[in-house]
Structures are given as C-alpha cells and as structure tokens.
Amino acid sequence: MHEAVEVRLTVNDETRALRIEPRETLADVLRDRLSLTGTKVSCDAQVCGACTVLVDGLAVSSCTFLAADADGRSVRTVEGLASGGRLSPVQQAFIDYAAFQCGFCTPGMLMAATAILEEHPRPTREQVVRGLEGNLCRCTGYDPIIVAVLAAAVSDGSDGEAGS
Amino acid sequence: MIPRFSLARPGSLEEAFADFDRSGGDAAYLAGGTELLQVMKMGLGQFGTLIDLKGIAELRGIARLVSGVLRIGATTTHREIERSAIVAGHTPGLASVEARIANVRVRNTGTLGGNLAFAEPHSDPATFLLACSASVVLAGPAGRRELGIADFVLGPLFTAREPNEIVVEVLVPAAAPDEGRAYDRIAFFERPAASIAVRLKVADGSISTATVAVGSLTETPIVVAEAGALLGGAPIHGVGFDMAVSAAAVALGGVDAVADLNGSADFKRHLAGVLLRRATGAAMLEAIGNA
Numbered sequence: 096m097h098e099a100v101e102v103r104l105t106v107n108d109e110t111r112a113l114r115i116e117p118r119e120t121l122a123d124v125l126r127d128r129l130s131l132t133g134t135k136v137s138c139d140a141q142v143c144g145a146c147t148v149l150v151d152g153l154a155v156s157s158c159t160f161l162a163a164d165a166d167g168r169s170v171r172t173v174e175g176l177a178s179g180g181r182l183s184p185v186q187q188a189f190i191d192y193a194a195f196q197c198g199f200c201t202p203g204m205l206m207a208a209t210a211i212l213e214e215h216p217r218p219t220r221e222q223v224v225r226g227l228e229g230n231l232c233r234c235t236g237y238d239p240i241i242v243a244v245l246a247a248a249v250s251d252g253s254d255g256e257a258g259s
Numbered sequence: 260m261i262p263r264f265s266l267a268r269p270g271s272l273e274e275a276f277a278d279f280d281r282s283g284g285d286a287a288y289l290a291g292g293t294e295l296l297q298v299m300k301m302g303l304g305q306f307g308t309l310i311d312l313k314g315i316a317e318l319r320g321i322a323r324l325v326s327g328v329l330r331i332g333a334t335t336t337h338r339e340i341e342r343s344a345i346v347a348g349h350t351p352g353l354a355s356v357e358a359r360i361a362n363v364r365v366r367n368t369g370t371l372g373g374n375l376a377f378a379e380p381h382s383d384p385a386t387f388l389l390a391c392s393a394s395v396v397l398a399g400p401a402g403r404r405e406l407g408i409a410d411f412v413l414g415p416l417f418t419a420r421e422p423n424e425i426v427v428e429v430l431v432p433a434a435a436p437d438e439g440r441a442y443d444r445i446a447f448f449e450r451p452a453a454s455i456a457v458r459l460k461v462a463d464g465s466i467s468t469a470t471v472a473v474g475s476l477t478e479t480p481i482v483v484a485e486a487g488a489l490l491g492g493a494p495i496h497g498v499g500f501d502m503a504v505s506a507a508a509v510a511l512g513g514v515d516a517v518a519d520l521n522g523s524a525d526f527k528r529h530l531a532g533v534l535l536r537r538a539t540g541a542a543m544l545e546a547i548g549n550a
Contacts, residue, residue, distance in 0.1 A: 097263045097307075101408070117266035117309070120296075140297060141365055142449060153338070153367040159291075159296050160368060163266055207363070229362020229449075 099220050104164040106131070107175030114163075122146045122157035125172055133173040133202045144230030147203035154210040173202035176209065185209055188247035189240070196234035204230050204249050208244045216246050261299045267310045272317065272425060275310050276400045279423045282308040288425055289313075290334045293361075293369035294377040318372070318427060321345050329353075333372025333426040334385060336361070350431050351545070352440045353457075356387045362450045372426040374409075378479070380517075386474025387442040389482060390456035393431040398536040399424040408480070415478040437461055439546030443538040445477070445530050451475045452521030453530035457542040458488060461550060466493045471507065471535065476516040476527050485510040486535065495543055504539055506530070508530045509530030525539035 105114045106129060109112055115124060125131040125148070137145035141156040148157045149171040167231040169201035185208045188194070195201040204227065211218055220228070223244045232240060267278040267286075279286050285307035312318055318334040321343045329349040331340060338359055340346050341357040348534055360374075360383050372382055375395060389408040396405050396406040397420055411419050420426065432442060437460045442455035454474035460467045467492035474480040486507040493503030511531045516524035 097265045100266055101484065116263065118261040118263055120261070141293060141361070144362070144364065149365060150367075154364050155368050156364045159293060159300070161266075161292060161296070164292070164311070210363070226363060229364055 100163050100166075102163055104162070104165050105169040105194045107171060117161065117163055118195075119162045120158055121148065121150075121155070121160045121170065122163045124162040125157060125170070131172050135199055135202055137199065140231070141229070144203040144207060144227075145200050145202070145205040147230065149206055149210055152210065154207050165168050165185060171206070171209075172203050176205060180224075183209070183247075185212060185247040188243040190249060192239050192243040193237060194239040194243035194247060195232075200230060200232045200234075201216060204232065204240055208240075208247070211244060212248055215248075218244060218245065247256055261296060261512050262302075262305045264299075264306055264521070265308045267308055267509070268314050269310060269312075270316075272315060272398050272427075275312065275383065275425060276423060277317065278308065278310045282306075282310075282402075284422060286310055288376075290335065290373035291369040292373075293365050294373060294379070299460045309479050312425065318329055320427075323349055325502050329431040329433070331371055331429045331431070333376075333428055334370045335372075337366035337369050337374070343365060349433060350391065350440065352387060352442050353384070353391075353431065356383050356442050356507065359383065359446075365449075371429055375411065375429065376414050376418060376420055376426050378414070378416050378418045380478050380480075381452075381454075381475040382480070383442070383444060383451060383454060383474070385412055385499060386454050386472050386480040387440075387456045388429065388431065389474075389480045390442075390458045390470050390472035391431055392458075393429060393469075395428050395429055396427045397421075397424045398427045403427070405430070409482070411481045421532065434545075434549060435460060437467075437546055439542040439544065441538045441541035441545060441550060443534045445534060447521055453534055454529055455534040455538045457538040458489075459539070459546060461495055461546040463542060464495055466490050466503070468497060469539075469542075471511075473511065473531055474516055475521075476514050476524075476531055478517060481514070483511060485513070490539060495547070506538050507539075511535060 097100045133143040136158050139158045141159045146158040215222045269275040287306040289309040289311045319332040322330045337357045347354045395411045440458045442456045446450035456472040459469035469487040471486040489507040516527045518524045
C-alpha cells in the first residue's frame with residue numbers, strides 16, 4: 096500500500112532516474128543507492144551539519160530531507176566539488192590551512208562553505224561564521240576552517256602553498 | 260529510519276483535502292519536514308500518508324497587500340523570508356527573527372506555516388508575531404477562518420488547526436507611523452532559552468502604548484499585559500525609562516516559567532528581564548525612525 100515513487104535527480108551534473116520509497120532520505124539515496132558515501136550522517140537531527148549537501152545551490156541536511164523532495168532538482172555532494180582532477184579552491188584551502196583532523200565533518204563543512212562562497216564571493220569573517228554556525232567540528236576548534244574559507248575566497252584555485 | 264508512508268503530491272488545496280479524506284484521517288500535511296520528519300524518525304508520530312503541500316502555488320510567496328498587510332504564504336521558507344526585500348521594508352524585525360532560526364539548512368527547508376503549525380514552545384516567529392497581532396489563515400473543506408496567534412497556538416505542540424485543515428498564509432499588520440517592533444532572544448542550543456518581543460508606540464517623547472510577548476519561558480508564547488502597561492507612559496530615555504523597564508522586568512517575575520534544559524524557571528525569568536531591556540530599546544529606535 097505504500098507506493099514507490101519515481102524521481103529524477105541531477106546529482107553532480109549527472110541525471111539519475113530512481114524508483115524509491117517515499118521515506119528514503121536524500122542521504123539514504125546518495126549513500127546506499129548511488130554509493131556516494133562522502134556525505135556522512137552523524138546526529139540525524141539537522142544539528143551537526145555532517146550530512147550537508149546543496150539542493151539547487153541551497154545547503155540542506157540530507158538526513159532529514161526526503162529524496163522525493165529533490166525530484167527534478169539539482170543536488171551537489173562533496174564528490175562533485177573537484178573537477179578535472181583538481182580540487183575546488185575551498186578543498187585545497189582546507190588542506191593548506193589544516194582545516195580538518197578526523198575529517199568526519201569535512202564533507203559537510205566543504206558543502207556549507209561552498210554555499211557561503213557562492214552567496215558571498217568575498218565573504219566577511221562574520222558571514223563565514225554565521226554560515227558555518229550549524230556545522231559542528233570536534234577537532235579543529237573552528238578557526239582553521241574559518242581561515243580556510245576566507246582564504247579560498249581570494250585564491251585563484253591553483254594548487255599551491257598556504258597563503259598563496 | 261522514518262516509518263513507511265505513502266506520498267501524495269496535490270497541486271491544489273481541494274486535491275489536498277481529497278487526499279486527506281482518502282487516507283481516512285491517517286495522514287499529515289508535509290511542508291519543509293524539519294519538524295514532522297524528525298518526529299517520525301523519533302517514533303513519536305506515524306502516518307499512512309504524507310500530503311506534500313509544496314506543490315500548491317497558492318501557499319507560496321510574499322506580498323504586501325493593498326491594505327498594507329504583509330502576506331506570507333505558509334510554505335515560504337525561513338530563508339526566503341529572511342532575504343525578502345518586501346519583508347525587510349514592511350517588518351524588518353521579522354527578517355531578523357527569521358535570520359536567527361536554528362541554522363541555515365533548517366532555514367533553507369523549514370517553512371513559516373510549518374513552524375507555527377508545529378507550535379514548538381520555543382518558536383521564534385510565534386513570539387514575535389504574537390506581539391505584532393499577526394494572524395493565521397486556515398483553509399478546510401468547509402471554508403476559511405482567520406485566527407490571531409493567541410487563538411491559534413493553544414498549547415505546546417497543539418494548535419486550533421483541525422487535522423484536515425491547512426495553514427494557507429500568515430498576515431502581519433503594517434506598523435503605525437510611530438510604532439516599533441523588535442525581538443531579542445538568547446539561545447544556548449538551537450532553540451532560544453528565552454525570548455521577548457516588544458511592540459510600542461512613541462508620542463511626545465514618551466512610550467504611549469506597549470505590548471510585551473514572552474517566548475520559550477512558558478508552554479506557549481504569551482502576552483504579559485502588566486509588563487506592557489508598565490512601559491506605557493514612560494519617557495523614552497533617562498531615569499524614567501530605566502525605572503519603567505525595571506518595573507516591567509519585575510512584572511515578568513510573575514510569569515509561570517517552565518524549567519528545561521536551558522535552566523531553572525528563575526534563571527529563564529532573569530534572562531527575559533535582560534532581553535526586555537534590549538528589545539524595548541530596539542523597538543523604540545524603530546518607532547522613532549518610523550515617526
């Protein structure tokens with residue numbers, strides 16, 4: 096009696112047609128059906144930000160977002176950030192500025208940071224802090240992450256040394 | 260994991276009511292899902308059908324009506340309200356209330372109608388909208404009705420909405436020329452520990468009338484009439500202003516606050532008193548700017 100639904104998602108620029116249960120979350124579909132396990136689930140309650148992905152450019156918690164609600168929309172995950180074998184500027188900055196340790200929050204941080212930089216290409220520190228305030232990290236103390244996002248905004252995207 | 264359900268995606272209110280009928284009452288309306296899906300995951304709610312309202316055009320959008328009233332469609336997201344130039348021009352306090360809800364992911368997904376219909380005791384918008392004398396329009400198969408926030412939010416997680424009724428829109432009156440409306444909150448977690456909304460008018464260097472609404476202390480946001488009355492007649496600065504605010508803060512001591520993870524009832528009443536001073540000052544600045 097609980098009918099499956101047909102959905103068509105664009106995930107990292109690739110169209111995926113799927114037949115899913117309505118109760119499947121976007122995180123479930125990305126991880127279990129599409130094997131895109133870069134997206135992590137931690138709190139499962141929209142508090143920690145580990146599962147952050149972009150839907151039509153907006154950051155959402157994929158743990159509490161029905162995959163059916165992404166039907167016809169464009170989804171971006173951490174796997175879609177690098178292109179042509181090159182990390183995105185914000186990914187490179189996370190390496191250059193040691194913005195992660197255990198790495199579990201990092202995919203969510205990167206997606207939240209990507210959304211911030213798309214909205215504010217030259218963000219203030221406050222805009223970065225506000226944009227990341229819903230993403231928890233238990234390792235870094237946050238400052239390296241904030242610095243990395245600010246640095247990514249002024250980098251030219253090339254691999255290089257910290258501060259370049 | 261979310262318990263199994265069927266998904267209906269109506270394109271109109273009439274279709275949504277028909278979907279509800281077909282479910283035999285075993286259905287819930289879905290908007291952003293930030294509250295409903297969480298409740299279902301936690302095993303606190305189970306429904307055979309979720310009826311997604313996001314495809315109903317009538318429930319969306321922000322407009323300033325000819326009457327001057329701000330109309331916000333129920334499935335408008337917090338983020339859309341936060342970033343709306345119409346809201347910023349009409350009720351700037353609401354834009355800042357919305358900008359502080361939870362985190363950006365919840366704001367990108369959660370809706371104003373869903374927030375009010377869920378009636379979480381720590382709802383930011385409910386407290387502010389109560390002070391603004393805003394109202395909620397409900398539609399059901401039998402017709403529509405408009406309820407003020409106090410008549411809509413009846414208890415914690417409990418509203419006047421019948422199970423098959425749908426929140427269509429929220430209506431916010433325009434501020435009078437000499438009126439200001441402000442909100443302040445303190446939060447240790449994602450939801451506020453205490454919040455205060457103040458709406459006041461200034462005339463001839465004094466506060467002429469004031470309304471004080473308190474949120475997160477009690478099971479629903481409430482208007483504390485005594486606190487508003489004590490602000491009325493106070494001068495807008497100086498010792499007289501300080502004395503009036505202090506007296507109004509003392510009046511908040513009579514609020515039947517509920518201890519929770521944020522702290523004891525006394526602590527929360529103390530926080531409310533501090534916030535009252537800040538929100539009164541902010542409302543006064545807006546009133547003077549509007550005059």
